[in-house]
Amino acid sequence: MRTVSNCVEDILITQPYLEEALSRNIINFSALALELTEPISKMLKKDVKPGAIMMALRRYNPPPTLGNSIKMKRVIENLGDITVRSNLTDFTVKNSDTIIDNHAKILDRINQESKLFYTFTRGIHESNIIISSSLNNFIHENLKNETFLAVQEGLSAISINLPQNNSKIAGLYYHFFKRLAWEGVVLYEVISTTNEFTILVEDDYVDKAFAAIKKVKS
Template structure:
């Protein structure tokens, strides 16, 4: 049987910003309890008093990864260089039997270049090629017989070098996404390897995004 505490937990899990603010004791418990009275009453299908909700809020223990644990602080302090690359184009192509062969021709050309930005991601139904815009026309020629789903230019990539043990730290990416969301920055694409994390944004957001990520590091 669901309780008031269960309902409070369900609501906070779906609203991580609210959960974090609660963990930092910067929320008025009484006001929040009143705000949650109606939704929790509907969830339980009976009238619930704000006092019961306030007690559940005070007893709630957020996941330890939301607090500034020593491990998380160390990881953020050990973030490596932040690199920005501009003049990028993103090609989204439907997967096909011929895409890999055409992509191999693209790789041959890329091997002749030394300062290109390039990533390739294959999903279940579509693939993405993100590359320096100087090769945009060449990519279009190689993919002329493929089904092009989208082409977006005027993009910039911001890459953060992560500490070696980043894959063992829960919530690390959350700190980046939280800061970017608070700044109203729209992410066009997210790419990651084991020790690198890259966001792709439209050029108008790149300065703001770079500053936001620097704030996470500092």
């Protein structure tokens, strides 16, 4: 049988910003209880008093990953260089029997220029190439028999070097996504390797995105 506490937990889990604010004691419990009275009453299919909700809010224990743990602080303090690359284009093509062979031709061309920005990701149904815009014509020519699903120019990549063992820290990426969302930055793509994290944004957002990530680091 579901209880008021169960409903409060379900709502907070789906709203991490609200959950974090609650864990930092910067929310008015009484006002939040009033706000949640109607949705929780609908969830339980009966009238629920704000007092019962406020009690459940005060008793709620957020996951420890939302707290500023020593490990998390250490990782944030040891973030490496932040690198920005502009003039990029994102190509998304449908997977096919020829995409790998055509991609090999692109790799041969890239090996001739070490300063080019390039990433390739193969998904279940589609593949993604992010590359310096100077090679746009070359990509179009070598993938002319492929099915383009999307092409977006005018992009910039912001890469952050992460400390080793960062994959053992729960909630690390949440700090980046939270700050970027608060600043109103729209992410076009997210790319991640073991010790490097890259976001791709339209040029209009690059300054705001860079400043947001600097705030996380500082």
